[in-house]
Amino acid sequence: MNWPRKKERGRLPDVMPESLEAETLPRRSAAPRYLIALAFVAFISLGLPDGVLGVAWPSMRQTLERPLDRLGVLLICGMAGYLASSFFSGQVVARLGVGGLLAASGGLVTLALAGYALAPRFEWLIPCAAIGGLGGGAIDAGINAFAAARFSPRIVNWLHASFGIGATSGPALMTLILAREWSWRIGYGVLAGLLAGLSVVFLLTARRWRLPTSSGESPSVAPFGDALRMPAVWHHAGLFVLYCGIESTAGQLLFTLNTEGRGMSVVTAGTVASCFWGAFTFGRIVFGQLTTRMSSRAVLRTGTLLAPVAAGLVWWNPSPAASVAGNVLLGFALAPVFPTLISVTPERLGSAIAPHAIGMQVSAAAVGIALMPTIVGSLGQRLGLEAIAAAVFVATLLLLAFQEWLDSRLSLGRGAGGSAAAPLAND
Numbered sequence: 001m002n003w004p005r006k007k008e009r010g011r012l013p014d015v016m017p018e019s020l021e022a023e024t025l026p027r028r029s030a031a032p033r034y035l036i037a038l039a040f041v042a043f044i045s046l047g048l049p050d051g052v053l054g055v056a057w058p059s060m061r062q063t064l065e066r067p068l069d070r071l072g073v074l075l076i077c078g079m080a081g082y083l084a085s086s087f088f089s090g091q092v093v094a095r096l097g098v099g100g101l102l103a104a105s106g107g108l109v110t111l112a113l114a115g116y117a118l119a120p121r122f123e124w125l126i127p128c129a130a131i132g133g134l135g136g137g138a139i140d141a142g143i144n145a146f147a148a149a150r151f152s153p154r155i156v157n158w159l160h161a162s163f164g165i166g167a168t169s170g171p172a173l174m175t176l177i178l179a180r181e182w183s184w185r186i187g188y189g190v191l192a193g194l195l196a197g198l199s200v201v202f203l204l205t206a207r208r209w210r211l212p213t214s215s216g217e218s219p220s221v222a223p224f225g226d227a228l229r230m231p232a233v234w235h236h237a238g239l240f241v242l243y244c245g246i247e248s249t250a251g252q253l254l255f256t257l258n259t260e261g262r263g264m265s266v267v268t269a270g271t272v273a274s275c276f277w278g279a280f281t282f283g284r285i286v287f288g289q290l291t292t293r294m295s296s297r298a299v300l301r302t303g304t305l306l307a308p309v310a311a312g313l314v315w316w317n318p319s320p321a322a323s324v325a326g327n328v329l330l331g332f333a334l335a336p337v338f339p340t341l342i343s344v345t346p347e348r349l350g351s352a353i354a355p356h357a358i359g360m361q362v363s364a365a366a367v368g369i370a371l372m373p374t375i376v377g378s379l380g381q382r383l384g385l386e387a388i389a390a391a392v393f394v395a396t397l398l399l400l401a402f403q404e405w406l407d408s409r410l411s412l413g414r415g416a417g418g419s420a421a422a423p424l425a426n427d
Contacts (some may be wrong), residue, residue, distance in 0.1 A: 035208055036155065038201065042102070042143055043159045045198045047166025048173075048191055049113065049132070055174045056184040063184070064122045064212060068230030074129040081133025082140075089141035094221035099206030101271040106199030108135030108343055113192035117185045137366075141359040143341050146209055148354060153296050153343040157288030164281045165296050227356035235406050236341070236357060237364035242402060243337050244365040245372025246307070246395045250330055251276065252373050253380065253388050254314070258327075261385030262317070273326050276331040283335025296344045297407060304403045306333035308396040310313040315389040330392075337399075338365070339345040348410045 057071050085092075085105070094102050112132030119125050146158050174187040202209075227233050254276070258269040287299055294302075310333050313326030341360070346354040372395070381385045 036420055040162050041164045043164040043291035045195060046139055047163040048170040050167045050170060052170045052174050055171045056187060057103040059178060059184045066122045074125055077126055077134035082128040082137035083363045085134040086137035086141040086359050089138050089359035091224050093142060098142050098146045099209035101138055102209060102313060103199055103202040103206055106195060106202050110192050110199055112193040113188050113195060117188035117192060139361040143356045145358040148342050148345050148358060149351060153291040153340055154288045156343040157284045157339045158334055161284035163280050207338040221255040221355050222352040224356055225351050232410055233357045233360060237360045239402055240361045240364040242369035242399050243370035246399060247334050248369040249376045250392055251374045251378060254327055257385050257388045266306040272327050275328045279328045279331035280335050283371055287336035296340050299340050300403060303333050303336045304400040308393060308400055311396045312394040315393045
């Protein structure tokens with residue numbers, strides 16, 4: 001397949017030409033129900049290792065006789081592996097297919113978790129962290145690419161809500177094991193067994209994880225260089241840096257603002273933080289259902305419009321009740337943005353570019369998660385903790401402006417019903 005380029009300067013256009021829409025935006029064929037169910041299990045399993053290290057580390061460092069700050073070494077190694085594999089996942093999909101990528105990546109995560117369980121010294125954990133990051137980033141990007149190509153925005157929102165189930169269950173499992181005074185190694189062994197089972201299922205169903213095609217031919221993935229030269233791909237990645245930075249900053253720093261800056265008790269602030277994440281998960285379920293009545297454009301606009309209203313309420317802080325309401329509303333408003341942006345990537349950028357673009361978006365998300373809380377935390381340290389609320393408010397305004405600008409550039413929702421592509425399956 002020949003990919004259209006601008007003759008001048010050899011650059012790709014911002015969006016795929018309308019003449020190629022039928023070829024680059026094939027119809028999303030309905031996926032078998034068992035594959036949808038497996039995708040939910042995969043998202044839950046993907047969330048299981050998240051947060052486990054934070055719960056297990058106090059016990060691990062005592063066993064391995066290491067100081068508290070060595071946790072940062074493992075986090076950096078894991079993040080490096082995650083960024084590398086997610087960024088280049090589109091190239092792996094082109095070679096192995098989505099099923100092959102998921103099976104191989106699941107094997108890497110299993111190997112990493114087993115390595116944690118068996119490590120005799122801290123030094124053994126370092127390569128395990130990098131391997132786990134490689135596997136986790138590839139799974140995240142690969143399964144999101146498949147979901148964007150095969151599932152409706154409703155299913156994608158619900159899949160991301162199910163990720164929260166795993167992210168909650170993993171730390172809870174490790175807590176239960178430690179509460180029984182069992183070794184943290186048992187917890188990692190259990191997780192390794194669960195991920196090994198998922199990897200086997202991925203391997204057995206590898207041929208089922210196929211991207212849709214327009215005319216029965218083998219799925220086509222554009223060269224990686226084409227994705228790198230398309231400005232809209234980088235614009236989309238920038239949007240993920242900003243959005244995930246806001247989500248991470250709100251989730252990590254509003255607790256500090258409420259307790260140290262506004263005198264809220266730890267119990268109350270902890271409850272507010274739980275409500276933020278509860279509203280976040282609930283919002284993905286609600287907006288997932290609303291996508292049957294609203295276009296993806298309308299869902300994104302609703303979320304990005306509500307976010308500065310909520311953040312503004314937190315910043316204004318006319319009363320404790322209003323601030324709490326702003327915290328909860330912010331979680332609800334942010335909920336649909338990530339899964340909906342993932343879902344519309346094939347429509348905005350073309351299905352052949354999407355595997356590369358989604359991998360880059362997942363990498364960009366990790367950058368935002370790490371970068372923005374660091375910057376905002378530094379501002380809070382220098383200017384006072386109220387700067388946290390102000391920064392979140394400004395960032396939500398930037399998110400709204402960036403999304404609206406990008407939406408107008410890429411013409412999301414052309415025509416009736418707001419869909420630029422063929423009708424969605426699995427509604």
